[in-house]
Amino acid sequence: MLAAPRLPPLRAHWPLLTLATVLAAGLAAPLATGAAAPGFYLEVLLGGLMSGVLYSLVALGLVLIYKSSGVYNFAQGAMVLLAALATARLSEVMPLPAAIGAALLMMVALAWLVERLVLRPLINQSPMAVFMATLGILYFIEGFGQLVLGNDIYKVDLGLPKDPVIVAQRWFEGGVLISPEDLVAAGIAAALVAVLALFFQRTATGCALRAVADDQQAGQAIGIPLGRIWFIVWSVAGFVALVAGLVWGSKLGVQFSLAEVALKALPVVILGGLTSVPGAIVGGLIIGVGEKMAEVFLSPVLASGLGVAGGGVENWFAYVLALLFLLVRPEGLFGERNIERV
């Protein structure tokens, strides 16, 4: 089926523009109506950006795997948890760099197992089947991780400065609270994105990965070693998960709920586009900001307007936002249009 919509070209973009306008209006509303002090607004905004960076880190691993194998790895969040757990527990008995190295080895071993036991037998099965297999992997990792490494909340101490800093006291009353930890996280994320983007565009392996994602059989036919490729990809995804786990763990502490929150990486990649590395960042930021803003500013509106108890908007906002985006732009902001030929 031709990918071009049946709408004439001029009107083709109106749904996206409408959605963007509504969102922008929502974003500006608290400032415009004076419901929030500018300083506070900025804090919420920055807090949203920072949590967005965390989401992006998880989403990067997702995009990596999807871009190379067409598989959506539902277990990415669990991998983040596992990596963080491993580092946290191991750092109790060895110095942090060694713990990180050991955790990385563990993720590589996991990648090998996944490729051998799950991906290889499922070659050429439908993407739905592999997606559900990753659901199985999710459950397995969660159970295994906690069984072997423990159920409590653990700490990961990266030596980052934890105390928030107050800046811009001249421009905003009371200044704006920024956490240096978050800035470091943002820096790490940016660096990872740059490295990954370069990897996919410039290296031969990256090219092979993209080829395989497009057509597994064709890739095999020209001699691309699928098994090895997938092992590499899942290892790199494991590495990305480790970085994400460390940053998150350092900020929030390592606990089970990490995996649940990581479910939100799905709306992030939907927004950004499943095959886009920069999209993962943009999507993460949009979701992070949107969520925080909605939680802080939308909840009271809902509470007073609809007789609704306050709070909890964070739980669903990301998904509803992704859903709206899906309806107006299914391939995401930076994703590729899927063309089906008959």
Add this chain to the structure above:
Amino acid sequence: MPPDLQAALATCTADPRRQAALEVRDVSLSFGGVQALDAVSFDVVEHEVRSIIGPNGAGKSSMLNVINGLYEPQRGQIWLRGRRFDRMLPHLAARLGIARTFQGLALFGRMSVLDNIMAGRNLRMRTGLLAQALRIGPAEREEIEHRRVAEEIIDFLEIQAHRRTPVGQLSYGLQKRVDLGRALAMEPSILLLDEPTAGMNLEEKQDMCRFILAANDEFGTTIVLIEHDMGVVMDISDRVVVLDHGRKIGDGTPEQVRNDRAVIDAYLGVAHDSADDPSPPVPLRRAAPGVDG
């Protein structure tokens, strides 16, 4: 025939004995930079067998896709018995009596042969959800009535032994028959066949041609088919359209097209005089089956 179509028919000025069932007017289609069809026009008369031939990439499958609404052309219209359609949609086409088969076999792999053919009857099955849920009188009767029709088609195509087999497990030749059966189950007035004999040996081709001609004779179905096998084309077609690089380069009876200069240059190759050389004319660039644009 629905009253509105009847009325449209009455206003047509053409010779009623050679009423155009389908007319393609000035259709142009492009994908990005590729021009798949370029101002193609031809008509298909009621009850005839019309073949579309041409080298690979000529736009033959695209033409069928335009006719039944899978592709939307940038310019041009489809006229169905005097009714004009600037934009056709797949299920509208089905409703209007256009059925088709696909080059790559678009069968429902996990359903049985019988279910696939019954699926073709879905258009005509009207009972509501509740009646089906409880399987009360009208639902059961409708199911049996349509089962009867499906079984007739299964008899016609000689696939009784396989009626409960999931079609994904059948051989290619049998699958093509099921594809045809499902299209016939729609009781179409126009049947679009995309390379119905591709990948078949001589016997299977003869069987398929027999079915196609029987559909044309017994049910009066107008047939438009894409074919690469010139033997089949010359044997069963009433008229032929030749496409090359998206343009029409020939239109007429098989004899006229076979001897047309442009067609010979583009596709068929030089025709030998049968007195000097007993072998039949060979297409210059014989297309591999199953590859088309």
Add this chain to the structure above:
Amino acid sequence: MLYRENGQFKTSYRADQQLLPIAQDRWLMLGLLAFAYLGLPVLASEFVIRALIVPCLILAIAAIGLNILVGYCGQISLGAAAFMGAGAYAAYNLAVRLPGLNFLVVLVLAGLAAAAVGIAFGVPSLRIKGLYLAVATLAAQFLLDWLFSHVKWLTHDSPSGSVSTATIELFGLPLQSPLRKYFLVLTVVCVLALVAKNLVRSHTGRAWMAIRDMDLAAEVIGIRPLHAKLSAFAVSSFYAGIAGALWGFVHLGSWEPAAFDIGLSFNLLFMVIIGGMGSILGSFFGAAFIVLLPLMLNQAPRWLGIPISTAAQSNLESMIFGSLIVFFLIAEPQGLASLWAKGRQKLRIWPFPH
């Protein structure tokens, strides 16, 4: 020898299209029903009925619904539990606001309410499929979770959405004992299973399967994807709604929104995958499996003499679930139902090997 169909020739389409065309199957079904209604109440303890059989049956209803959507129509849904919750809260509202209403009517209305919600969240499926649809159903899951715990009207102003139900009365008879509840659930299950079987072999069912196998071709033969997908969502949610109402009223008695969380959604999906996608019988197998497994894990340490803490137990459960999902997807994609079918095939030709 025993299971041969020899001599059972069908001379009419009506006979051929029966639900159970083989005579032996009919006897088997009669036997099963007799056992369920007469034998089980005598043989099984009240505990087994209350803690094992009734939840298994109720979840089987939800699994059938999910199977219709995922297995027959090929749409993905990660929010089945939310539709169960919709049914449960709808039933609660009906029972509390219209106390005179017959419980069976309450069930049907709860199902219809859930179906309406299902249709609303199914609308995106017209434009998106696969993974993207998963997001839409996740949105349903989390949004409904939030609605149940925050919108007071939905929960009749109860704090944080926790509600509690009174004893069900059916035609003047209070359903106090586990046995009476069992009969109610069993009857509902039988009726709904029959309806599901009827639907999947009707033209609606064929439309669903056509959409699953190749939606483009389905459109070409005149099936409207709109109708087919939305009807799948509607029927699936109807079943989920009834299951949810039964789950809340019969099994739980009182519940809070977390009773219908994403964990339950995943469990339902596992039931469908392990039991067999595209099989009504498979839904029963899957439900039984998912209900029995934690119980076996609970008892196993005792049998083996190894003590396991509850935390370790739930972790082991996760690991086993996960591995089994992967195992079934690789080895037996059609689930336990296809194992059953293969067993039956062997039985048909027994004692010959092939």
